[in-house]
Amino acid sequence: MRIKYKDKKDTFLEKHLVSREPFGQFKAWFEEACGRKEILEPNAMCLATSSKEGYPSARFVLLKGYGKEGYKFFTNYGSRKAREMNENPKVAATFYWEVLNRSVRIEGHVEKLSKEESTRYFHTRPVPSQIAACASFQSTPIESRDILCEREKVLEADYLIPGKEVPKPDYWGGYIIRPRAVEFWQGQRDRLHDRIKFRKPKEGEVPDGKLLHQGDDGWVFERLSP
Incomplete structure (x- = not known):
């Protein structure tokens, strides 16, 4: 090739x-x-x-x-x-x-x-990217993607509110x-x-x-x- x-x-x-x-x-x-x-x-x-x-x-x-x-x-x-x-x-x-x-x-x-x-x-990152960083404990084993989605859902409920800032982990x-x-x-x-x-x-x-x-x-x- x-x-x-x-x-x-x-x-x-x-x-x-x-x-x-x-x-x-x-x-x-x-x-x-x-x-x-x-x-x-x-x-x-x-x-x-x-x-x-x-x-x-x-x-x-x-x-x-x-x-x-x-x-x-x-x-x-x-x-x-x-x-x-x-x-x-x-x-x-x-x-x-x-x-x-x-x-x-x-x-x-x-x-x-x-x-x-x-x-x-x-x-400066998009809010969904900020939330993803908070939801992931990178490189650690996880049972399923559902766990990540549940963490994301909880964080979205807290922070997808106008004017509310996602704290950097x-x-x-x-x-x-x-x-x-x-x-x-x-x-x-x-x-x-x-x-x-x-x-x-x-x-x-x-x-x-x-x-x-x-x-x-x-x-x-x-x-x-x-």
Whole structure:
């Protein structure tokens, strides 16, 4: 099963970088993905975590903010991902935009967002989504969907009232991924894919301008073999 990627003339070269640090480059690619109607959820990213014993797990979450400080998302603090991030804050995340033949890979560590920021975001969500967050004890076993529907019905009776605010549950909130490496991948028809990786330099590492290039804001970047 093979599909055609970009043509050889559509390569992703160092001269095509719009920024010499990863956040500006991500912004350019992300905004292009957002402008393509075929990409229904350009902010969907696969988040990979690992338990303290080293067992990995991955699932899709939605990016809800980004900038030079990192990449933000929200979840239930009792979920498997949250428990694993509490045990081991090192994570990876991947975006894949098939229509553009592009992917972005992020490696770093997570930190919890403040309660205030989590609360602000919680109340920007549609009320049914707020109620759903209150009704679900994510990743815990449940006897049937009927249990969830009953919890939802009780909460709707309490909070589907004009002017009444759904309180953010203490077990729900946000995280930020603070990256140490961000790789930009663009697929090519001949399978000689383009990979440019930004990373924090190792102690004593000096860019030579050939294999390793000096970026901005303390970043270096390099081209990787496909």
